[in-house]
Amino acid sequence: MLLRNTGILSIVVVGLVGCQQLSDFGIRTFxxxxxxxxxxxxxxxxxxxxxxxxxxxxxxxxxxxxxxxxxxxxxxxxxxxxxxxxxxxxxxxxxxxxxxxxxxxxxxxxxxxxxxxxxxxxxxx
CATH class of the missing domain: 2.40.50.550 (OB fold (Dihydrolipoamide Acetyltransferase, E2P))
Incomplete structure (x- = not known):
């Protein structure tokens, strides 16, 4: 159960980060x-x-x-x-x-x- 919850949490975190601009993290892109x-x-x-x-x-x-x-x-x-x-x-x-x-x-x-x-x-x- 813990492994499954960790996997779901990882997917949610990656999804949230993927929706943001890299510039929000201090990474300049152009x-x-x-x-x-x-x-x-x-x-x-x-x-x-x-x-x-x-x-x-x-x-x-x-x-x-x-x-x-x-x-x-x-x-x-x-x-x-x-x-x-x-x-x-x-x-x-x-x-x-x-x-x-x-x-x-x-x-x-x-x-x-x-x-x-x-x-x-x-x-x-």
Whole structure:
């Protein structure tokens, strides 16, 4: 009887915990945005990206690096330290679009303004 009650209690506890957000337990979670989906986001939208640094371009007081995932690549502009080429990173940033009109066409490009480099496990959906 004790074993049966313990089993039922375990199921109830797991069920209750499973219905709560992980953030209720102090575990921060967020959804990753595939780089290929950035163009569908609004200018200024907050995104979380994960990928590998493939190129970097240091500037005076800031810099940029190219982040690549399985779906594509995008330039990340930062005032923080630029990660080394080959390093896997997770970042929080905002989508930006720089228009470049030329010969009656817009040759603009999306990029990400980095808000923070993150060090945590990520759940992707």
């Amino acid at each position: 959804l990753l945005t595939p780089i290929s989906a950035i163009e569908q986001k609004k200018d200024g939208a907050r995104v979380y990206l994960q990928g590998k640094v493939t190129h970097k371009a240091p500037f005076l007081g800031s810099g940029a690096y190219q982040l690549k995932d399985d779906s594509g690549s995008v330039w990340i502009v930062t005032t923080d330290t630029i990660p080394p080429v080959g390093e896997a990173v997770v970042i929080k940033g905002t989508v930006q679009y720089q228009s470049l009109p030329l010969a009656e066409q817009d040759w603009g490009e999306f990029y990400i303004l980095e808000l923070k480099q993150l060090e945590m496990e990520v759940t992707s959906r």
